[in-house]
Amino acid sequence: MEHVDVLVVGAGSIGAMTLWQLSQRSDLKVVGIDAYPRMNLNSSYAGESRLFRTIVKEGSLFNEHVDVSLDLWHELQDFSSQSLLHQCGMLSIGPPEIDDIRVTRELAEEYDLPHELLDPDELFSRYPQFSPDSHDIGILDTRGGVLRPEVAVAAGQLAAERNGAQLHFRTKVTDLTSRAEGVEVTTTNGSYLANHVVVAAGSWTSRLLPELGTYVEARPIGSTWAMPHDINQFKPDVFPGFIRDRIHEDGEESHWFGVPSLDGYSIKIGYYPEPSEERVDVNPDEDLRKYSTEQLSFVGEMVQKCIPDLLPSPVRHEMHHDTYASNQMPIFDRLEADDRVLYAAGLYGVGFKFTTSYGKMLTEMVVDGESQLWRDEFSLAAHDPLT
Structure with a gap:
């Protein structure tokens, strides 16, 4: 049985960044285990792009994560010589009274976060691609933009390996067993004895840690x-990432998000209906990347209402998934039965932007026992069981 200092289960979004951070500690023997290929097309990070927001409407407790993650994205970008982050700006659009717009504005002003406030005329003049309503305002997060998740995950994995970490793909962890001398990690290709284990298995977490099954669920994201x-009007040098909220005449609210063109011919744009209040657990091993013809027709009609220049038929589509927890907060905690096991779960579909700072946080929790980046709101105790 091979002995290691730290074993990370999962080499995706959080796992790759944790491995990268751990690998910079030259005194540690670090191993990463992932059940899937290096690039898992059915992973939670699939989908070409993720928005990067530095004015985080989820709350000021993420402000420090913003600064740390931004520095680390630039560091990984320089180290890998890959383009990971396009800081093209992140634009929030909507009526000033809607909650997301109000909170975003309050946070920007209270904490003096870099931004530009655009009135309806300025919004339309600067970004005529949209069809803003007469009372809409825009809040431009000038440090925000768009991340390339597949490129970023690969960069984190490769950086960890360049620093000496061992990564093993197509290898499944089947069991964690607490021993006096360490945590025994059983895999389909042998066993390890680890001083510390970090479980960053995404939508597969509750399979390895069934005690989390009542606290997280895997949901599809289209x-x-x-x-x-x-x-040319939608390239990153002229068009930002955006979130658009709208109140319709019947009082219903709609929510869009989008990013500039990264492929040279289309833009990623999504329309969010109201989330289900019931559990909707999906099997992350199944191929989820399918929309019905009716859904595509509906989405096409809706996105054209947001940006009239778009053709009303999506040119491609896919489904991925992520884990959701209560309180719209991720969970980072230690296993109650064995505090040598740390786990990360419940990124709520919006956590990729902070994966670098989460990796740093988990590394500090392993090496130093605690991290200034950790918040009480991240504990399992702060989350209610899902119903």
Whole structure:
């Protein structure tokens, strides 16, 4: 049985960044285990892009994660010589009274976060691609932009390996057993004895840690791409990432998100209906990347209402998944039965932007026993069981 200092289960979003951070500690023997290929097309990080927001409407407790993650994204970008982050800006659009817009504005002003406030005329003049309502305002997060998740995960994995970490793919962890001398990690290709284990298995977490099954669930997340008439108006140098909220005449609210063109012919744009209040657990091993013809027709109609220049038929689409927990907060905690096991779960579909700082946080919790980046709101005790 091979002895290691730290074993990370999962080499995806959080796992790759934790491995990268751990690998910079030259005194540690670090191993990463992932059940899937190096690039898992059915992973939670699939989908070409993720929004990067530095004005985080989920709350000021993420402000420090913003600064740390931004520095680390630049560091990984320099180390890997890959383009990971396009800081093209992140634009929030909507009526000033809607909760997300109000909170975003309050946070930006209270903490003096870099931003520009655009009135309806300025919004339309600066970004005529949209069709803002007469009372809409825009809040431009000038440090925000778009991340390339597949490229970023690969960069984190490769950086960890360059620093001496061992990564093993297509290897499944089947059991964790507490021993006096360490945690025995059983895999399909042998066993390890680890001083510390970090479980960053994403939507597969509750399979290895069934005690988390009542606290997290895997939900499907759809992505669609639409083609504009003039792609030059949607490239990162002129078009930001965006979130658009709208109140319709019947009082219903709608929510869009989108990113500039990264492929040269289309933009990623999604329309969010109201989330289900019931559990909707999906099997992350199944191929989820399918929309029905009716859904595509509906999405096409809706996205054209947000950006009139878009053709009303999506040119491609896919489904991925992520784990959700209560309180719209991720969970980072130690296993009650064995505090040598740390776990991360419940990124709520919005956590990729902070994976670098989460990796740093988990590394500090392993090496130093605690981290200034950890918050009480991240504990399992702060979450209610899902119903």
